Amino acid sequence: MRIIVPVSFALLLLLMGTATAGSIPAFCNIMEMGSSFSGKALSMTTITGDQYVGSSLFRPQTTTYSADIAGIGTATSFMRGTMNGASSSISFSQQTTASGTIMKYFAEYHWSSGGSC
Amino acid sequence: MCLSIKRTGIFVLLLAFFLLGYACADDPVNATYQTHSIRTETSVVVYGTFTNEASIVWQQSTGALDDSTSLDLYERQATMSYSESTYANNGYVEYNRVADLDTGNQVVNQNNFKSTRQLDFESFSDAYGSVVTSESLALDTVSMGSLASDRFTCPFASSGSSVIPPYCNILEMGSSFSGTAVSLTSVASERHIAARADVPVAMDYGISLAGQGTASAYYRMHLQGGRDPGYVSPFGDDGISAQKSLDIMASEKTTASGAIQSFEKTMSYGSGTRRY
DSSP states (O other): OOOOOEEEEEEEEEEEEOOOOSSSSOEEEEEEHHHHHHHEEEEEEEEEEEOOOOOTTTTEEEEEEEEEEEEEEEEEEEEEEEEEEEEEEEEEEEEEEEEEEEEEEEEEEEEEEOOOO | HHHHHHSSOOOOEEEEEEEESSOOOOOOBBSSSSSEEEEEEEEEEEEEEEEEEEEEEEEEEOOOOSOOOOOOOOOEEEEEEEEEEEEEEEEEEEEEEEEEEEOOOOOOOOOSEEEEEEEEEEEOTTTTTTEEEEEHHHHHHHSEEHHHHHHOOSSGGGGGGEOOOOEEEEEEEEEEEEEEEEEEEEEEEOOOOOOOOOOOOOEEEEEEEEEEEEEEEEEEEEEEOOOOOOOOOSSSOOOOEEOOOOEEEEEEEEEEEEEEEEEEEEEEEEESSSSO
């Protein structure tokens, strides 16, 4: 008998800021990280974390995600985001998928953003 | 049969290429107030099917990014783009990749972006397995010139000229492989963000593989630069102008097909007003 074990996690972070005179330039950042698995045998560990409420301008915002998987089935993980400021624009994406007898599947994503001195 | 394949295949291909850009000297864009770092680490071992897609597009200016197609006087812009894709099916796959992006100012021996990957693939003996992979790194930098006195820490660097002339440089490096078996490593890196013009812009790409299939690696570029600073037209309606004094177009592509015993290619680009 085939057993389907769907597992999915996603972490979404949306950060926006507005420029004020003589201070921090405007920005608009969004980042998403996550994973999923479907199959008939699985050993899986995921870790998610974010920090966006800081007591200091120079304490960076961070988002981390990791998935550690072994099993029989299909595993997918992804990271995607855009970071926009007055003078810069970055779009970023990565998606990894493995199907079959998965001996090892490890994906770790880390994003950090903060003011520079 | 095996011996026959080896005899007809390409035994060794070893090629190193070094490109040094002196004339159209890049002046790096300085970092924005808010900087980002992105790091991804991927490690997969699977019997079956594997896919990976990654892309980055990063544009940055010393002024404001807007819809205007022309730069302001003394404005510099840079666009960096990276893409990687791998599809493997019906085989044994090992894939490892680490990618780092840092939008902060860099010094001469550091990079804004670096990706290191390793791929092993072997088709199942009772199935028609195959692998297709490609990678590309591009950098597009433009400038309407800079005041040298504002851009150098080195006290001797700006003595030759009061300005860093306008330039418009674009280059791309990359590789691809398709086949039924491969052991591959590649490293791509670049730097174009620095606080001062003392730090040159750089891009490096290298690939090393052995396998059964078709492998290609390439670079292509177009470098243009002036001698004089950009200027505001005295007639008022022509905007900012620059005069071109140098134009270089170059490309190179290496391809090998068959039982590839060794395919190695490295490419290095450096552009700056102060270099080793």
